[in-house]
Every structure is written in structure tokens, then in C-alpha cells.
Amino acid sequence: MSTDTVAQLAGVSKRLGAVQALDGVDLSIRRGEVYALLGPNGAGKTTAISTMLGLVAPDAGLARLFGADPADLAARRRIGVMLQTAKLPDTLTVGELLALVRSYYPEPRSVADVAALAGLSDLLDRRYGKLSGGQQRRAQFALALCGRPELLFLDEPTVGMDTQSREHFWKAVRDLVAHGCAVVLTTHYLEEAEALADRIGVLARGRLVAEGGIEAIRARVGQRQIRCITRLTEACVQAWPDVRAVERQGEWLHIFTAKPEPVLRELLWADTDVRELEVRRAGLAEALNEITREAA
Amino acid sequence: MTTATFDAIARRSLAFEARAEFLRMLRSPSFVLPTLLFPPMFYLLFGVIMNIGRGSFQAPHYLMATYCVFGVISPGLFGFGVTVAMEREQGLLMLKRALPMPSHNYLAAKLAMALVFAATIVTTLAVLGYFAGGVRLEAGQWIQLALVAILGVAPFCALGLLVGTLTSGQGSTAVANLIYLPMALLSGLWLPLFLLPKVIQAIAPVWPAWHLGQLALAAIGQPSAGSALGHVAYLAAFTAVVFAIASRRLARG
Structure with a gap:
């Protein structure tokens, strides 16, 4: 594996019940690139990301994070994660949640920096349950940034965000990428993929059916x-x-x-x-x- | 699935995890009110105001011990059962597994939270017993009672974890209550067993709460059944078996 590869699936297959969720998928994420994983619902996007994160063990093939097993804590200390489905405890404040997630990392960003990046500076004392839907998404994004990640997983990050939050979010992602962070993005908003992605992978029925830059995908x-x-x-x-x-x-x-x-x-x-x-x-x-x- | 790591970062993070767990429970009225208020309320009602004692039976002493046990079951059973069920269902557990949370800290933080609540409940009942119930014990007996009740939270943490891996977020409170309230009654924690039908007395040794209750009574010199060693062995085995089943279910996701 090239040293420029930060995450990789090599020949990964995974069956979930009666569904072949992934069928021999090969893909690599390179240092500093934004890779958008697209495809219809049920195409295997979530399973692909879960496998890269070590949440799902592949039936066949291999998942690697920074050349190591994704279950390895040392490898996961170099990533940040924002999952579509996670509901955080309502009764903790944004500041308390940040303090907790910062404690998972060896050299976390300061609370002030994380809050500024995610646009949360005036909300640190607010309880998570009292935030609007868009503010909750920003808080989840902030948690993903705590550890100065070299690789960021963003699963449908802007669902529930208003236009202004979304613009702010895109700008924050571009800033991170400019400083060398790689991003794996899944999204239903294609303008988001067009605005952010360097490369696109298209999953359909568990197979990677197309991969390349946006122009190359269009030209196909x-x-x-x-x-x-x-x-x-x-x-x-x-x-x-x-x-x-x-x-x-x-x-x-x-x-x-x-x-x-x-x-x-x-x-x-x-x-x-x-x-x-x-x-x-x-x-x-x-x-x-x-x-x-x-x-x- | 994650490899076990307990380095300096993990140790420091455990303090944050435990603090967060404690604060969120402390700020949840549906957990904190019944957990902290019911045991002292019931104790004052049955042990002090009604004082059902007669003959050699000292209700304020006996019931102080059994309501300590009644009290410490709750942070274990509900503190694990409801939160684990919710966090499985709502994706928080998955997020923490994807984030580099050291895997053991998840349960260790909940255990720490349950121990703090248990200590609070035992202290409250001891203060009520001393000032309202006129309970006078040797220093060593107070300490033994506190140790039995606080360490006795462990089997109910394991049981709570099992409930959390078997139920939905919505159903977990109901299931935990269906275990908690009948088991407390059948184990003689609300009222002494000799006031209950013979058949209930006969099946009492099935329940872990009965064994912990007998240990608590023995600690303060009240009449109790069975040997201390037998109770400890039962509770240790119960904890080990239930925890093994529950943690396997939790790991499978």
C-alpha cells in the first residue's frame, strides 16, 4: 500500500442477512483528498464506511486505516467521525461533550478552536437537547474535529442544516482539506459532492461501478x-x-x-x-x- | 472488537467519561428522582412513621438495611439498562466505537456513576436511620453496611446491562421496573419476609436481592438467614454469568 493511502478497502465483501451489502469492493482514500461515496439507498455506502471504521468485520477482504486494522485504537486516534444516526445525550452541554471527545485524543484541538471552526462559539454552555436541528449537526461536526484528524468521516453531514449553516460547513471542510485533512463523504445532496469532492466513487448493489473526478464521471x-x-x-x-x-x-x-x-x-x-x-x-x-x- | 488499550490517554479519558455519565444522569429527573427519593420515602413511611416493629423486631434497623439494598439496585438496573438500550438504539454506542473511545471505559464509566449514586443513597438512609429512626451501631457495623450496599451494586449493573442489550430504548424502563419492584418485594426489602406468605419466603433464595439483603442485615447484627460466604458466592457467580452473557450480546451489537 502506498504511504499516501490513509484508508483502504481491498476486495471487501459483506453479507447482511439476505443482502450482499458489499461485493468485492476495492477503494483507497489518498492523503488530503475529499472522496465522495455516492449511490442510491441500500447501495452499501453505510456498510462501506462502517467497515473502514472497524464497526463491521468483512466476510472477505481487508479494511485498513493508516495501514493498520481499523479496530486498532492507535489508528482511530487519527480520525474524526460524524455519523448520520448518532443521538448525543440531551442533558450535557456542548462544552461538556467537547471535553469528553477531546479526552479520546493524544493532542486535541482547543475547545475555542473547535467551536470557531464549527461555528458554535456562543453555544458552548447550551445543553445539546436545547439546540435546533442544524445546531445539533454543527455540534456533531465539532466532535469530529476534536482530535485534529488526518481523515474525517462525514456521513450525510448537512441533513437538517439550513443554507447558511451548510455554506459555513463547506467552508470549514475546505479549510481542513487545505491543511492536509482527507475526507470521506456520503451525501444525498449532489451539489455538495460537486462543491467539495476531488473524487467520486459510485456504489450500486454493493459494487463500486464507477470512480473518478466529477468531469470523468459526467463524461462516462x-x-x-x-x-x-x-x-x-x-x-x-x-x-x-x-x-x-x-x-x-x-x-x-x-x-x-x-x-x-x-x-x-x-x-x-x-x-x-x-x-x-x-x-x-x-x-x-x-x-x-x-x-x-x-x-x- | 476493539483491541484493549489502557494507556495514559485512556486512563485520563475515563475520568471524563465517568463525569459525563454522572452529570447526564443527575440531570435526568426521570432517573434521579425515583432513585434518590423513593428509598428514603419508603423508609420513613414504613420504618419510622408507621414503625411496624413489635417484640424483638426492630423496624428502623431492619428496614434501614433492606432499603439500602432496595436503593442501590436502581442505579445499577436503570443506570445501565435504560442508557445502554437507548445508546444502542440511537447510535451513540456506534459513534463512540468509531471514535477512539477506549472500549472498557464505556462500562467502567457507568459503573463509577452507579457507585456514586449508591454511596449517596446509603449515606441518606444512614443519616435518616440515625436521626429519625434512632438507629445506633458500632462504627464497624456502619462501615460494613456501607461496603455491602455499595459493592452490592455490581450484580445489578450486570443485570441492567443484560436488560439494555435485550430491550428497546422505549421498553427498557418498563422491563427494568418489572424486574425491580417484584424482586424487591419478594426478597423482603420493602417489608420483612416473615410478614409475607410462606411460599414467598421459600423461593426468596432465588433472587440476588435477597442474598444482598441478608448480607446487609448480618452487617448490622440483625437476624438473617444463610451464611455470609454462601451469599457472596451466589452474588459473585450471578454477576459473572450475567455479565458474560450481556457483554457478548453487547459486542455482537
Whole structure:
């Protein structure tokens, strides 16, 4: 394993009940990069992260954190974790929670630094149960930063955050990454992956079906999207050759096709009043849909 | 699943973990009020105000010992049972396992919390016994009673842990109460066993609370059944077996 690798799954398979949650997954997280793990619900994202954290033992293959077994406390002292599901004790204050989690690490960040990074400075004396949903997420993020981690696990970090909190959160993550911290991110907000990630891995049915930079993932999909305002109906457009899918959103019509040129000729001929015409390569969302559909 | 590590960081962290555990329980009225108030209330009612003593039976003495035992069961049974069930269900246990929490500190902190509550309950009852119940004992007897009651929290911590690994967060309080209240009555902790039907007296040695009650009575020179060694052996074996089953269940997640 390269010394630049901070976390790794090598040929990891894991069966959970009747479901093959992971099926021969190989992936490596490099020092200082943001790696977004994407895929539909049930694709194996949580199992992949749990395996990297040592919470789940793989049936086959190997998980490594900094070259060691993830169950090894010394390896986990170099990471920070924010899990989607964890509910912290309501009756402890933010400051008390920070003091506890700081005690897990050899050289923790100061409470003031953690609070400033997570935007919690005026909330240290507030009980966790009295925080709003967004503030609770920030408190959980703060706990993940306590140990000056070299690798940060963020599982759906911005669910429940308002726009302002989310912007602050993204800025904080960029600052950490600029100082050399690597991040493993799972998210349902693709704009979050686009805003933060250097690389994306796409899981579908327990297999890593695509991996690469955002542009590379988009380019894997030959599909184009035509967007316009037209009086034509969806059924009419759907009947043309080469049209893969049609969606109407208000007065806008979206046409998905691998061959935009013949479809455009047809469109301009059929509706001479067509307006606001636009052709673009598929976005990340469409690319993911396509990649996971192919894998199904 | 985590390797056992107890280095300087882990030792220092244990103090933080125990303090956090104690504070959060202290600030939970649904735990702290029944745990700290019920034993002295019942003692004052049955042992002092009603003073059910007659003949050679000294109610203020006898009931001070048995309400100490009644009291210390609660931080073990509820302090472990309810918190472990909640933390399993709500993901806190998983987060702490992913974070570098030294694995033994999770249960050690809860044990420390239970011991502090047990000591508080025993002190309260001793003060009430002395000033309200007129209980006078040798210094050595007070110390023995305190040791029996405070160390006696251990089997109920193990039992609480088992409840916590078997129940949901919502159900855990009900299940713990279903064990706690009947067992206290059937073990002669509320009222002396000789006031209860013969059949209840006959099955009493099944319950760990009965054995701890007999040790507490013996410590202050009240009449008790069985040998001290037998009670200690029963309680040690009970603790070991229940803890082994519970910690295996906890590790499997």
C-alpha cells in the first residue's frame, strides 16, 4: 500500500442477512483528498464506511486505516467521525461533550478552536437537547474535529442544516482539506459532492461501478439533455427516434437523448415557436442515475 | 472488537467519561428522582412513621438495611439498562466505537456513576436511620453496611446491562421496573419476609436481592438467614454469568 493511502478497502465483501451489502469492493482514500461515496439507498455506502471504521468485520477482504486494522485504537486516534444516526445525550452541554471527545485524543484541538471552526462559539454552555436541528449537526461536526484528524468521516453531514449553516460547513471542510485533512463523504445532496469532492466513487448493489473526478464521471455518460419551452406534448416527443426519456417541469420540457442533432431537427420542424432552447451534457445527477441503472 | 488499550490517554479519558455519565444522569429527573427519593420515602413511611416493629423486631434497623439494598439496585438496573438500550438504539454506542473511545471505559464509566449514586443513597438512609429512626451501631457495623450496599451494586449493573442489550430504548424502563419492584418485594426489602406468605419466603433464595439483603442485615447484627460466604458466592457467580452473557450480546451489537 502506498504511504499516501490513509484508508483502504481491498476486495471487501459483506453479507447482511439476505443482502450482499458489499461485493468485492476495492477503494483507497489518498492523503488530503475529499472522496465522495455516492449511490442510491441500500447501495452499501453505510456498510462501506462502517467497515473502514472497524464497526463491521468483512466476510472477505481487508479494511485498513493508516495501514493498520481499523479496530486498532492507535489508528482511530487519527480520525474524526460524524455519523448520520448518532443521538448525543440531551442533558450535557456542548462544552461538556467537547471535553469528553477531546479526552479520546493524544493532542486535541482547543475547545475555542473547535467551536470557531464549527461555528458554535456562543453555544458552548447550551445543553445539546436545547439546540435546533442544524445546531445539533454543527455540534456533531465539532466532535469530529476534536482530535485534529488526518481523515474525517462525514456521513450525510448537512441533513437538517439550513443554507447558511451548510455554506459555513463547506467552508470549514475546505479549510481542513487545505491543511492536509482527507475526507470521506456520503451525501444525498449532489451539489455538495460537486462543491467539495476531488473524487467520486459510485456504489450500486454493493459494487463500486464507477470512480473518478466529477468531469470523468459526467463524461462516462454520453447522454445529452435538451431543455426548451414548447407546446409539444411529452407523448408526442417520446415517440421520436433516439429519444430516451422526456420530462415536463412546468412549462419546460426536458428531453434526454444520446443523439441530440436529429432530435433537434425534429423539434425545430415540429414546433416553429420553440423558445429558450438549450443543449447540455448530463449533470452529475443524471450521470449517477444512468450509471446505477446500467449496473442494475 | 476493539483491541484493549489502557494507556495514559485512556486512563485520563475515563475520568471524563465517568463525569459525563454522572452529570447526564443527575440531570435526568426521570432517573434521579425515583432513585434518590423513593428509598428514603419508603423508609420513613414504613420504618419510622408507621414503625411496624413489635417484640424483638426492630423496624428502623431492619428496614434501614433492606432499603439500602432496595436503593442501590436502581442505579445499577436503570443506570445501565435504560442508557445502554437507548445508546444502542440511537447510535451513540456506534459513534463512540468509531471514535477512539477506549472500549472498557464505556462500562467502567457507568459503573463509577452507579457507585456514586449508591454511596449517596446509603449515606441518606444512614443519616435518616440515625436521626429519625434512632438507629445506633458500632462504627464497624456502619462501615460494613456501607461496603455491602455499595459493592452490592455490581450484580445489578450486570443485570441492567443484560436488560439494555435485550430491550428497546422505549421498553427498557418498563422491563427494568418489572424486574425491580417484584424482586424487591419478594426478597423482603420493602417489608420483612416473615410478614409475607410462606411460599414467598421459600423461593426468596432465588433472587440476588435477597442474598444482598441478608448480607446487609448480618452487617448490622440483625437476624438473617444463610451464611455470609454462601451469599457472596451466589452474588459473585450471578454477576459473572450475567455479565458474560450481556457483554457478548453487547459486542455482537
